[in-house]
Amino acid sequence: MLFLGLDWLVDAWIAFEQLYPAAMIGCVVKNFYDLLGLGRDQSLEDVQASLASQRSGWGSRAARAGRVGEQAREQLTLIEAANQVFADEEARERYDTELTRFLRGADEPKQVEVDWITRAWGYHFAGDFGAAEIAARKARESRPDDPQAFVISTWIALADFDPMLPARERDRRATGYKTAKQWADEAFVLDEDGAAVVDVASVRGLATFATGDPNRANTILGRGAALADAEFKPYLYFLAAQVSASMAGVGDYESGFGANTHSWLTAAETDCLECLKSAGEREHSDAQNLLLQVWGKRVAASSSSSQASETLSECIAKTDDNKMSESARDKLKQACQSSLKLLKRWDEIKGKQHELADEIRQTKMWVQKNSPSMSLVIAGTVAAVVGFKAGEVFPSDSQGWLSAVGLFSLCMYLVAAITLGLFARKSFKRDKIRTKIPKLEQELAAQGQEMSKISKFPWYEEGWRWPPRYLWQWN
Numbered sequence: 001m002l003f004l005g006l007d008w009l010v011d012a013w014i015a016f017e018q019l020y021p022a023a024m025i026g027c028v029v030k031n032f033y034d035l036l037g038l039g040r041d042q043s044l045e046d047v048q049a050s051l052a053s054q055r056s057g058w059g060s061r062a063a064r065a066g067r068v069g070e071q072a073r074e075q076l077t078l079i080e081a082a083n084q085v086f087a088d089e090e091a092r093e094r095y096d097t098e099l100t101r102f103l104r105g106a107d108e109p110k111q112v113e114v115d116w117i118t119r120a121w122g123y124h125f126a127g128d129f130g131a132a133e134i135a136a137r138k139a140r141e142s143r144p145d146d147p148q149a150f151v152i153s154t155w156i157a158l159a160d161f162d163p164m165l166p167a168r169e170r171d172r173r174a175t176g177y178k179t180a181k182q183w184a185d186e187a188f189v190l191d192e193d194g195a196a197v198v199d200v201a202s203v204r205g206l207a208t209f210a211t212g213d214p215n216r217a218n219t220i221l222g223r224g225a226a227l228a229d230a231e232f233k234p235y236l237y238f239l240a241a242q243v244s245a246s247m248a249g250v251g252d253y254e255s256g257f258g259a260n261t262h263s264w265l266t267a268a269e270t271d272c273l274e275c276l277k278s279a280g281e282r283e284h285s286d287a288q289n290l291l292l293q294v295w296g297k298r299v300a301a302s303s304s305s306s307q308a309s310e311t312l313s314e315c316i317a318k319t320d321d322n323k324m325s326e327s328a329r330d331k332l333k334q335a336c337q338s339s340l341k342l343l344k345r346w347d348e349i350k351g352k353q354h355e356l357a358d359e360i361r362q363t364k365m366w367v368q369k370n371s372p373s374m375s376l377v378i379a380g381t382v383a384a385v386v387g388f389k390a391g392e393v394f395p396s397d398s399q400g401w402l403s404a405v406g407l408f409s410l411c412m413y414l415v416a417a418i419t420l421g422l423f424a425r426k427s428f429k430r431d432k433i434r435t436k437i438p439k440l441e442q443e444l445a446a447q448g449q450e451m452s453k454i455s456k457f458p459w460y461e462e463g464w465r466w467p468p469r470y471l472w473q474w475n
Contacts, residue, residue: 029102032082032095037122037131040096047086050126055079057125063231066195068148071118116142120152124159132156147196150187154180154203161210163242167249170210177210184208197224198232202239209243217243218267225274233278238287241271241294250293262301268294269318276324288328292335299339305347312336312343356443 033040036054038047058079061072085095116139123132136156139149157180161173184204191200201224209217218240225236248264272291276284295315302308319332 029099030078030081031099031103032078032085033099035078036082037119037126037128038082044086044089044092047092048083050128051079051082051086053127054122054125057121064198068196068199071115075118075122114138117146117148117152120156124152124156129156129159132159145190147187147190147200150183150190151196151199151203154183154187154207157183158203158206158210161206163206163209163239164246164250167246170246171212174210174212177207181207181211194227197227198229198236200224201228201236205236205239205243209246214243214247218271225278230278234275234282234284234287237271237275237278238284238290241268241275241287241290244268244271245290245294248294248297250290250297261297265294265298269298273318273322273324276328277322279325279328280323281325283325283327288331291332295336305343309340309343312340 038050058072058075062069062076086092116135120132120135120139123135133156136153140153143149184207187200188204201220205217205221208220221236221240225233228236244264244267248261248268272287275287299308299311302311316333316336319329
């Protein structure tokens, strides 16, 4: 009976936990504002957006081994708890009230050592790069022998760097990334046991590329991929592919086909295929899309339909030889095969255009050559007048028509009739054939519109950056 009488207390405690689900542990209220770098004056929408960004960032690190993965999983647990108390305005108001009451009633606050590396990552994931930079500096000061302090410092310094930037913009910014390169090298030196090989190789490779040494960057990323666990190899291979693709001008519409373009395209293609191979059954849509763009630029170098078709056939063969997932293989092969169909249709339209152009030219030449001459009209008119005048000089009886003058008059009438008849016949035939020309020209224009559609829209829908060169030269 005693236990039955305590049911109300259990129910009350459950209700209390629902009000403050993860904010209370041992009657201690977690201060999510401090732990997750949130502002108490931020709107609920901004707080939720910051939590979503941090969750995405920490989620990418949660699978890491050792302390890095453990730290990421702890942060994800903390973020999940914060999502509950910041679910809506009412829940936040209850949490703020309880937090204020707890802080007022708490004893003298203890000096708790702040994990500045975790704090810097949180600010970085939330996009608060000013606060992240300060937290990273404190991390380097408090833990100068921890490579992760320099890893996060490098990421913050590279916050505005995109490996796919056009070469001109990348070169313009190169000098601003020297500090990032120094911090990345510091992380490499401190990581003696290779525990942070994925983080160190990624930041060091990108920082090296950002400062203008793509060959060295690819070497660093390649070595990192060789040493990394199988789960993280695709990530490093993809970064290496981005470096090579950027050097090849993939994504830069103004770049041409330089002396080293094809070698960089080959390197990017190799790294993309390695990325998809090491990913196995896991989807890596970014690598698939980048590979299509790399192949697109290779196809863009084609100077003929046969060369473009041959390149696409080679691309299809490479998907068959690679141990990528079935879904990735199907997507890549479908893009190549649909593009082959477009090329075939392009050739059909081009041939039809040549036929129409020849027919229009020949029709115009025939019309010009066979147009009835006005001399026929003049000759017919003269013959009729002469015949009429000659008929006036002989008697009107029947015997007069049998005279020489009468026969001459009849001949003139006959010549006039034949001449004017020829003129009318030629005029009719000319006008009939001439009406074909607008129809032929209209059909030719329709074929041209279809060619323009093939050379532009379908290629982009299939993921290609460029149609073949002989297509866009036509435009």
